[in-house]
Amino acid sequence: MxxxxxxxxxxxxxxxxxxxxxxxxxxxxxxxxxxxxxxxxxxxxxxxxxxxxxxxxxxxxxxxxxxxxxxxxxxxxxxxxxxxxxxxxxxxxxxxxxxxxxxxxxxxxxxxxxxxxxxxxxxxxxxxxxxxxxxxxxxxxxxxxxxxxxxxxxxxxxxxxxxxxxxxxxxxxxxxxxxxxxxxxxxxxxxxxxxxxxxxxxxxxxxxxxDAAKAFSIFETLNDRGLKLSQLDLLKNYLYATAAQKDRLDDIRSRWDEMVGTLEANGLEERSLDYVRQLWISFHGHVKADDIFSRIRNWAKTPGKVVEFGDMVSQNSAPYAAIINPSHPLWSKNQHTHATRDCIRILGESLRVDRIRPLLLSTLMTFDRKATEQTFRLCVAWTVRFLIVGGIGSGTIEQFYANAAQEIRSKKITTPKQLADQMKRHVPADREFEDQFARVTVSRNYTARYYLWALELATRGDKDPMLVNADDPDRFDLEHVMPQKPSGQWSISEEDHSQLVKRIGNLTILEKKINSDLKSDDFDVKQPAYAKSSIHLTRGLSDMTGWSKHEITARQTKLAALAPKIWTLNVRA
Incomplete structure (x- = not known):
């Protein structure tokens, strides 16, 4: 050799x-x-x-x-x-x-x-x-x-x-x-x-x-010559090699493995790079996935900085798992309110967004119990408004959240009110939100169900409809009043059908036991079934004289008036 x-x-x-x-x-x-x-x-x-x-x-x-x-x-x-x-x-x-x-x-x-x-x-x-x-x-x-x-x-x-x-x-x-x-x-x-x-x-x-230093430094050479390593592999190898220069290898290893163990225990091992990137964003601002290795390498140039980074990834891994999983033990320790956990459930299950996680993580690690709930509520409202209005690139939205996350970590923002005031420059205002809500179509069924349940609670006068937890797919269906596959009884062009079928105005919630026999029947056949529903929004359909573009638009406009009140930009007291 x-x-x-x-x-x-x-x-x-x-x-x-x-x-x-x-x-x-x-x-x-x-x-x-x-x-x-x-x-x-x-x-x-x-x-x-x-x-x-x-x-x-x-x-x-x-x-x-x-x-x-x-x-x-x-x-x-x-x-x-x-x-x-x-x-x-x-x-x-x-x-x-x-x-x-x-x-x-x-x-x-x-x-x-x-x-x-x-x-x-x-x-x-x-x-x-x-x-x-x-x-x-x-x-x-x-x-x-x-x-x-x-x-x-x-x-x-x-x-x-x-x-x-x-x-x-x-x-x-x-x-x-x-x-x-x-x-x-x-x-x-x-x-x-x-x-x-x-x-x-x-x-x-x-x-x-x-020795370990040469072992981990060799990876970058191999990578340059065709052995393509992931950003996470490169980062780990760099951290280990740098730490080994001053006998700090065991320190970074233990912290890195603690991070990996926590993510694995929560089923998040495949999201390790996402975690590292979103954690970095929460401290240092926006960075693309392809650039995360170079950014951290330029920051952690000494063994001491490497171990400091190790503390970051180990200490934030459990909170990161918690902002993804509403059943995480963190939420059951009475450190946070049920409302805070409900926000996590809605963001993860009903809205399924991840670009807001750096902001959630900064909030959770910095604010107290009450301020965390207030901020998480704002995060749900902002997310719905961005989803409804559209037209804003996801990268741009991520930048907004990244800037806010960094300012919370650096204590430039210390209250939810300060955060809300800053985000008002970016988040769609009430008028724009209501106008777009009156026209929007929703293609994701799980999101449509959330919107409808929140609207249902609002029509009943519930004080906190945004955090609705009434959805039960085993008992309730997402009902398309004008069916997704209309029978010959529906006199409508293919173009009009495609534009109307997923409008919020055409959607409602209906008990499975009532819905099982409706299929694609005509509106007149469906109406008696709607009258039997326990859902207020659905029972209201039984009073309609017909179902066409006019009725769908009118119903959606009425529902849209509730939206700014449900997903409010005000900080809840």
Whole structure:
């Protein structure tokens, strides 16, 4: 291997496992692959074998050389663990066949665990992080007849569930794709072919470096030469490399892994980059996703700044999960009002917007209980107004929210009233909002249902219709008075139908038990059913003399007059 500090070689992935004892740093990310990732790896290998490809490239792996001869895995954990899971599944398939005992033992000793004379015990070829290692060893490495073998997933940690899922999938892959032959000798031949291909032909570029700083700095070089890493990968590697210069690697690792663990526990692991970007926006203003790495790198130039950034991502991760999930434990600790939680529910489930999250996060981390509720109410009102009026680019709206979020973090804005006054320059005013509400069509059913329930409560005189929580899709339908697929009884042109069918004036809420028989009937047939409804807006339709563009427009204009009062720009006392 050439080079004094950095060694390069090309090995089969099985050969990499066979030659070395490998360990994942104790604080590195846990096993993260889902079934589809495992399937992709195995399917790609199978296709390469079926096409007779002498080599299949699995990318680059980076290791740190340790004093005891072990290689620490800086990059490659998911591929290594998933390959070992497949080796284990091949071994387990042979467990009940005495004639294949030597092959069974060969797989175990070469790729799973080997005798270590220093400890006088078997030693796993791959040791995972603190959270996963014991589970991985018992579920995957140990032979199937061992008393400590875990055949069932007893732990509920997300990474353990993924290991269990991968192990079960690998077992099915072996039985259904590798040994799907009628003759036993052909089954064994296929197993041997897979072992040989994994060991020699499924190749990786192995990079071995002397320390963590070189391990993480090498990623940018690889990226510049064609190994395209995500913004999040680049950021993590930069932070680790910078921290390692002053022995702060463990500090940033623990904070980064705390962030990842919190996001994973809330089902948000796929949104990690979104989180980092929206968190950065809440502190430092707007940035595009493609620029987030360079912005943070230019700011966090020292190990101290890197650890400060680590504090940011770890401390804000749970609040970020809470502004996405109205069922998050944060809302049940009496630190915030039910109204605040209702705002989160509406923004996430009924309006489904994410560009406002930096503002929500800044508010939650800065304002007190009452001011947080007041601001979240304003956020719902602003969101509805932007959605109804339209014509404002989503990037522009995001800029408005980003500026406000940054000013809250920097204490330039300290009250909801100051925030409301600033946003009034950007948010559609009452007249514009009402005028557009009178003409708007709504294509998203979940949003239309929210608007209608809020309007329903407003017609009943409810004091807080904006935070309505009455929607129940199991009991109520979104009813199109003029049907989406009108029968021949409806005399209307195709052009007029397309313009009117999703107007708010043509929509209402109706009990499923009433709606089940209406289908696309004529308005005169529907009216008696509407009269039976418990919904005020729907019962009012029974008094109409007909249903055409005129009636739809008149009804929507009447409803529009309620909108500025429901989604008010005033700060609630």
């Amino acid at each position: 050439p080079g004094k500090d950095i060694d390069f070689d090309k090995w089969g992935i099985g050969e990499t496992i066979e030659r070395n004892y490998l360990r994942v740093p104790v604080n590195q990310r846990s096993y993260a692959w889902h079934r589809e990732n495992v399937d992709d790896l195995y399917a790609d290998l199978r296709n390469a074998m079926n096409h007779g490809d002498p080599e299949y490239f699995l990318g680059t792996m980076v290791f740190i050389r340790c004093d005891d001869g072990t290689l620490e895995v800086a990059d490659g954990q998911q591929r290594l663990a998933t390959t070992i899971i497949l080796y284990a599944a091949l071994r387990d398939y042979l467990a009940d066949d005495p004639s294949q005992r030597r092959l069974y033992e060969s797989i175990s000793q070469q790729f799973l665990s080997a005798y270590d004379m220093h400890s006088d015990s078997d030693r796993a070829k791959l040791k995972l992080n603190t959270s996963d290692d014991d589970y991985f060893y018992r579920r995957v490495i140990l032979p199937p007849d061992h008393t400590d073998r875990m055949e069932k997933c007893e732990s509920r940690k997300p990474s353990h569930l993924r290991i269990e899922e991968a192990a079960k999938f690998a077992a099915r892959w072996v039985s259904q794709k590798i040994t799907d032959e009628t003759k036993p000798d052909r089954q064994i031949e296929n197993i041997r072919s897979w072992i040989t291909y994994l060991t020699k032909s499924a190749q990786v570029i192995v990079v071995i470096v002397p």
